[in-house]
Amino acid sequence: MTILDKIIRQKEIEVELLKKQPLPEFSGAAKSIKKIEHSFHNTQQMNVIAEIKRSSPSKGEIDMAVDPVKQAKLYESCGAGAISVLTDETFFNGSMEDLRNVRKAVDLPILCKDFMIDPIQIDHAKAAGASIILLIVAALSDNKLQELFEYATHQGIEVLCEVHDANEMTRAIELGATIIGINNRNLKTFEVDLSATEQLASMVKNPDTILISESGIKSRDDVIQVGKEDINGILVGETLMRSNNIAALFNELKIPITKGGIPNAR
Numbered sequence: 001m002t003i004l005d006k007i008i009r010q011k012e013i014e015v016e017l018l019k020k021q022p023l024p025e026f027s028g029a030a031k032s033i034k035k036i037e038h039s040f041h042n043t044q045q046m047n048v049i050a051e052i053k054r055s056s057p058s059k060g061e062i063d064m065a066v067d068p069v070k071q072a073k074l075y076e077s078c079g080a081g082a083i084s085v086l087t088d089e090t091f092f093n094g095s096m097e098d099l100r101n102v103r104k105a106v107d108l109p110i111l112c113k114d115f116m117i118d119p120i121q122i123d124h125a126k127a128a129g130a131s132i133i134l135l136i137v138a139a140l141s142d143n144k145l146q147e148l149f150e151y152a153t154h155q156g157i158e159v160l161c162e163v164h165d166a167n168e169m170t171r172a173i174e175l176g177a178t179i180i181g182i183n184n185r186n187l188k189t190f191e192v193d194l195s196a197t198e199q200l201a202s203m204v205k206n207p208d209t210i211l212i213s214e215s216g217i218k219s220r221d222d223v224i225q226v227g228k229e230d231i232n233g234i235l236v237g238e239t240l241m242r243s244n245n246i247a248a249l250f251n252e253l254k255i256p257i258t259k260g261g262i263p264n265a266r
């Protein structure tokens, strides 16, 4: 059984529990939630989705003592375009409470980084103040993917549709996903290969699709590599969480971009 299978099995248990709980009040109601779809178009620098990640199955403990609110405010002040909060408890030591607290502290779009298999999870993400949720194509049948995509969209929640290979990218395009994340990490083997972004981004022909390169990005050179294709943003977790100079790291990662990719990257 792969780690993704184990995570999904755990989510099935959690979903049954969520269905027995009352839905918390929407804590982010007072905020005007900015959309990634608008803010990631036509920018002049690489957009950074900065992640709050205490630990992970592939790396173990990263920063168990992190204060998610302090970290999110730091990301915002350094120019993050959005914040990703890992809300899974069992495998990443995150929580929906983290997201709720971050929502109160920052005005940026917030991605609920979890493993969605049921609409009830989208309700809880929305109630905590998420503006965008993740749908991992590898973890969902076509029917489930469509159901969750339509449900989230109908709720006014944006969807980051995550792919790792050509077949998944075809499914995301056929679904009509407007924001596609190319995960450089294979969630079954943990292997990271930044060339996944280059290979899969070229399959996207709609210039309005927002493309995000996810995982394994550590340096300016890595951004230049994934930016050979026309991507709009990068999702960075571990490197930011381990950095002791986050402002300098943002300067390194926020490379000028133009339509068609980073100038001179090829």
Ligand SMILES: O=C(O)c1ccccc1NCC(=O)[C@H](O)[C@H](O)COP(=O)(O)O
Pocket (backbone or CB within 6 Å): 003, 004, 051, 053, 056, 057, 058, 059, 183, 187, 190, 214, 215, 216, 217, 235, 236, 237, 238, 239
């Ligand atoms: O990070 C993992 O080990 C992992 C394992 C299984 C499923 C998902 C996993 N990570 C979620 C992510 O997609 C990353 O947190 C995100 O892309 C940031 O990656 P990184 O910059 O490499 O921390």
